[in-house]
Amino acid sequence: xxxxxxxxxxxxxxxxxxxxxxxxxxxxxxxxxxxxxxxxxxxxxxxxxxxxxxxxxxxxxxxxxxxxxxxxxxxxxxxxxxxxxxxxxxxxxxxxxxxxxxxxxxxxxxxxxxxxxxxxxxxxxxxxxxxxxxxxxxxxxxxxxxxxxxxxxxxxxxxxxxxxxxxxxxxxxxxxxxxxxxxxxxxxxxxxxxxxxxxxxxxxxxxxxxxxxxxxxxxxxxxxxxxxxxxxxxxxxxxxxxxxxxxxxxxxxxxxxxxxxxxxxxxxxxxxxxxxxxxxxxxxxx
Amino acid sequence: xxxxxxxxxxxxxxxxxxxxxxxxxxxxxxxxxxxxxxxxxxxxxxxxxxxxxxxxxxxxxxxxxxxxxxxxxxxxxxxxxxxxxxxxxxxxxxxxxxxxxxxxxxxxxxxxxxxxxxxxxxxxxxxxxxxxxxxxxxxxxxxxxxxxxxxxxxxx
Numbered sequence: 001x002x003x004x005x006x007x008x009x010x011x012x013x014x015x016x017x018x019x020x021x022x023x024x025x026x027x028x029x030x031x032x033x034x035x036x037x038x039x040x041x042x043x044x045x046x047x048x049x050x051x052x053x054x055x056x057x058x059x060x061x062x063x064x065x066x067x068x069x070x071x072x073x074x075x076x077x078x079x080x081x082x083x084x085x086x087x088x089x090x091x092x093x094x095x096x097x098x099x100x101x102x103x104x105x106x107x108x109x110x111x112x113x114x115x116x117x118x119x120x121x122x123x124x125x126x127x128x129x130x131x132x133x134x135x136x137x138x139x140x141x142x143x144x145x146x147x148x149x150x151x152x153x154x155x156x157x158x159x160x161x162x163x164x165x166x167x168x169x170x171x172x173x174x175x176x177x178x179x180x181x182x183x184x185x186x187x188x189x190x191x192x193x194x195x196x197x198x199x200x201x202x203x204x205x206x207x208x209x210x211x212x213x214x215x216x217x218x219x220x221x222x223x224x225x226x227x228x229x230x231x232x233x234x235x236x237x238x239x240x241x242x243x244x245x246x247x248x249x250x251x252x253x254x255x256x257x258x259x260x261x262x263x264x265x266x267x268x269x270x271x272x273x274x275x276x277x278x279x280x281x282x283x284x285x286x
Numbered sequence: 287x288x289x290x291x292x293x294x295x296x297x298x299x300x301x302x303x304x305x306x307x308x309x310x311x312x313x314x315x316x317x318x319x320x321x322x323x324x325x326x327x328x329x330x331x332x333x334x335x336x337x338x339x340x341x342x343x344x345x346x347x348x349x350x351x352x353x354x355x356x357x358x359x360x361x362x363x364x365x366x367x368x369x370x371x372x373x374x375x376x377x378x379x380x381x382x383x384x385x386x387x388x389x390x391x392x393x394x395x396x397x398x399x400x401x402x403x404x405x406x407x408x409x410x411x412x413x414x415x416x417x418x419x420x421x422x423x424x425x426x427x428x429x430x431x432x433x434x435x436x437x438x439x440x441x442x
Contacts, residue, residue, distance in 0.1 A: 008306030102418025107342040
């Protein structure tokens with residue numbers, strides 16, 4: 001399998017990438033290539049031009065500033081999983097990144113590429129939603145920020161304009177008393193999430209002061225399960241209450257395919273949601 | 287459109303004009319004649335095409351040759367030194383870590399990446415590191431033993 005022919009350009013900076021995107025018709029950005037190249041080999045994507053942004057230094061790295069930890073769009077999954085800073089300040093992201101694909105995939109795949117592709121079976125989108133991340137974009141009109149909940153628009157579709165570049169994602173630093181967990185039921189052949197559950201809870205004096213839960217794999221865009229967690233604040237998050245709220249999960253138009261029906265995915269999600277919340281609670285307590 | 291690339295492969299420098307759409311695995315096999323790197327699933331799942339790019343294991347079917355411009359690459363042909371097998375190659379030989387051998391180059395390079403990062407992995411860490419490398423013959427048991435043997439011998 002070989003991609004159809006394209007012109008190749010290498011951008012040395014974000015500004016140059018934006019300039020090339022504006023000038024070249026039918027161009028696609030190439031970062032780690034682990035979403036785009038498979039699409040091109042299958043000829044599901046046949047861009048006329050490919051702009052390699054894989055060497056733009058300013059797009060890579062992890063940097064904490066107060067209550068926010070910024071992760072450059074080019075930061076690779078393996079770097080995220082291994083980052084001591086992220087394991088401390090946003091453990092949900094580090095854990096989920098470490099469960100993507102396999103080590104060779106994590107050596108190449110990038111945060112920005114992952115969310116730009118917006119595969120519903122990907123691992124990171126629900127994480128961004130569960131922690132309330134903010135995606136930073138740069139384009140010909142300047143720079144703007146989009147909340148994760150507004151970034152994922154539909155199947156393989158995001159709020160990113162074709163003329164824009166993702167520069168970084170900002171994650172709130174987990175508050176004291178916070179525990180987080182990402183659990184997934186992965187497809188045994190591909191490793192993609194049949195269901196992925198991202199949970200974050202904060203405890204103070206044994207009581208829940210904040211809880212969030214989001215799912216990959218069960219809907220066209222990651223599902224923010226507010227209906228599950230809205231009743232948890234103020235409670236103790238005992239097993240019985242988690243079992244009770246997990247049944248409240250309600251998904252309109254769940255995704256189904258030859259591997260798993262929508263009904264099955266939602267049932268799995270109820271179980272994985274409960275387990276992810278329990279694991280997050282235990283980590284918060286511990 | 288052709289694009290000029292310069293790569294170091296197994297310690298030797300190579301320069302070529304390539305089509306941007308040429309995959310790294312095809313560059314290695316067809317331009318350089320290094321056919322030890324196999325093409326398996328072509329969908330980034332099986333790991334038969336794993337090579338080291340600047341020391342990190344990657345699936346060369348999912349990288350363009352132009353992306354590797356300037357990089358230093360190690361393929362299975364580059365592991366032995368002066369006719370002496372690399373510790374991983376020797377351990378795979380001694381412990382029957384292969385049957386048909388198709389997955390073996392990728393297995394060994396993925397294992398080399400692991401041992402570089404973690405010189406003393408336990409069995410669980412070895413299996414996790416080889417998660418992206420599929421073997422349809424052996425059941426993996428002897429592969430894991432071989433990687434452990436190589437680690438004990440100081441393969442990194």
